Amino acid sequence: xxxxxxxxxxxxxxxxxxxxxxxxxxxxxxxxxxxxxxxxxxxxxxxxxxxxxxxxxxxxxxxxxxxxxxxxxxxxxxxxxxxxxxxxx
Amino acid sequence: xxxxxxxxxxxxxxxxxxxxxxxxxxxxxxxxxxxxxxxxxxxxxxxxxxxxxxxxxxxxxxxxxxxxxxxxxxxxxxxxxxxxxxxxxxxxxxxxxxxxxxxxxxxxxxxxxxxxxxxxxxxxxxxxxxxxxxxxxxxxxxxxxxxxxxxxxxxxxxxxxxxxxxxxxxxxxxxxxxxxxxxxxxxxxxxxxxxxxxxxxxxxxxxxxxxxxxxxxxxxxxxxxxxxxxxxxxxxxxxxxxxxxxxxxxxxxxxxxxxxxxxxxxxx
Numbered sequence: 001x002x003x004x005x006x007x008x009x010x011x012x013x014x015x016x017x018x019x020x021x022x023x024x025x026x027x028x029x030x031x032x033x034x035x036x037x038x039x040x041x042x043x044x045x046x047x048x049x050x051x052x053x054x055x056x057x058x059x060x061x062x063x064x065x066x067x068x069x070x071x072x073x074x075x076x077x078x079x080x081x082x083x084x085x086x087x088x089x
Numbered sequence: 090x091x092x093x094x095x096x097x098x099x100x101x102x103x104x105x106x107x108x109x110x111x112x113x114x115x116x117x118x119x120x121x122x123x124x125x126x127x128x129x130x131x132x133x134x135x136x137x138x139x140x141x142x143x144x145x146x147x148x149x150x151x152x153x154x155x156x157x158x159x160x161x162x163x164x165x166x167x168x169x170x171x172x173x174x175x176x177x178x179x180x181x182x183x184x185x186x187x188x189x190x191x192x193x194x195x196x197x198x199x200x201x202x203x204x205x206x207x208x209x210x211x212x213x214x215x216x217x218x219x220x221x222x223x224x225x226x227x228x229x230x231x232x233x234x235x236x237x238x239x240x241x242x243x244x245x246x247x248x249x250x251x252x253x254x255x256x257x258x259x260x261x262x263x264x265x266x267x268x269x270x271x272x273x274x275x276x277x278x279x280x281x282x283x284x285x286x287x288x289x290x291x292x293x294x295x296x297x298x299x300x301x302x303x304x305x306x307x308x309x310x311x312x313x314x315x316x317x318x319x320x321x322x323x324x325x326x327x328x329x330x331x332x333x334x335x336x337x338x339x340x341x342x343x344x345x346x347x348x349x350x351x352x353x354x355x356x357x
Contacts, residue, residue: 027345029285032212039211068349070210071287073145076349 016057016088017041017049020064023084027071040064057088095289095337099296102126103330110322119325120165126332127162130297131155133339137290140346146202146209151339153199158335160192182253189257193264200267203294204274207281228273234306235266241309262305269302286345293338300331 014022017037024033041049044063045056052060061084068077106122134155141148207213239262246255272295279292304327311320 025285027282027285027287027349028212029281029283029288031283032281032285035214036212039214067210067212070146070206072346072349073141073147075142076346080349 015050015052016054016060017052019088020061020084021049023080023087024064027068036064036067054088058085061085061088095293095341098337099293099300099330099333102333103326106329107322107326110325114322119321120169122325122329124162124165126329127158127165130332130335130339131159131162133336134158135339137339137342137346140343146206147342150199150202150206151342153195153202154335154339157192157196157199158332160188160195164188185253185257189260193261197264197267200271200275200294200298203291204271204278207278212281228270231269231272231302232266235262235269235302238262238302238306238309239266241313242305245309245312265301265305268298272298286341286348289341290338290345293334293341297331297334297338300327300334304328304331 021033021037024036027033028036037049040063041047041052041060045052045060061081064084065077065081068080072080106126109118109122134151138148138151138155141151239259242262243255243259246252246258275291275295275298279288279295282288282291304324307320307324307327310316311324314320
């Protein structure tokens with residue numbers, strides 16, 4: 001069984017960056033997912049991943065679209081971005 | 090689809106070809122196994138391409154790889170083990186040139202696109218951060234093996250009195266060597282994706298490219314050393330494994346794309 005995209009977070013305690021990292025790790029592996037989250041957080045928002053707020057999360061998630069489009073194609077990338085945006089809101 | 094069952098494809102394919110070679114080895118068997126393996130490889134690449142949109146970056150890579158396997162399978166079906174260069178008519182020379190350039194150009198270009206995918210995705214640093222020492226050694230080894238194979242092939246083809254065969258065979262081996270040099274970056278990308286579903290496609294692509302150069306080297310060595318059909322059987326087993334690695338790579342990438350689509354569809 002392949003792990004789900006976004007792991008369950010019933011109490012909403014995990015940060016947006018953690019949720020995105022866990023979802024990306026399914027595809028990129030844990031090390032590259034962590035590296036991607038750090039790079040995007042710094043490059044797009046100029047912050048550390050743990051400093052990203054829920055208000056900034058949609059913009060943060062959107063920044064992963066080109067990466068996912070390249071590796072998985074347009075339609076799956078659109079679906080994943082929509083799913084991640086819902087999960088971190 | 091998990092990578093473990095896919096790993097069985099090249100292993101079982103190579104074992105089957107090796108077994109058949111010891112029981113009933115001969116030109117007809119090897120022609121049939123090569124056609125089957127290359128057709129399966131083309132099918133796997135087409136399966137991956139079909140899961141993507143035509144404008145997607147990876148679509149082009151899979152389409153080029155499919156072409157590079159489908160054309161040799163079709164040529165073998167039509168011409169058997171022969172080439173057009175055994176025909177002296179001018180049209181044959183044009184067909185030779187077009188076939189060799191398209192097949193090998195598609196394979197090199199496809200391999201380059203697979204290597205470029207990581208950088209295009211903005212993840213180049215993830216692969217570059219890994220150890221370089223082993224990669225340099227493998228690259229130099231591959232280059233040396235490729236050049237030696239190329240020289241030995243051209244020399245033996247010229248001695249056999251087939252200069253056109255020597256030239257175009259040399260072009261094909263040079264393209265195989267170029268693909269072999271891309272084994273290291275492909276393996277690095279697979280390493281960067283370790284633990285993710287995208288690890289398997291790149292790992293199988295690296296193995297497929299490696300298999301092609303081992304095939305070239307073993308065929309040239311066998312020709313020079315005058316080895317018999319036993320060595321030929323081993324070469325054909327390597328060819329089958331290389332082609333089935335391409336099939337496994339295509340199926341693994343298709344599964345990754347399908348997973349991304351399926352989970353999102355549940356949410357929608």
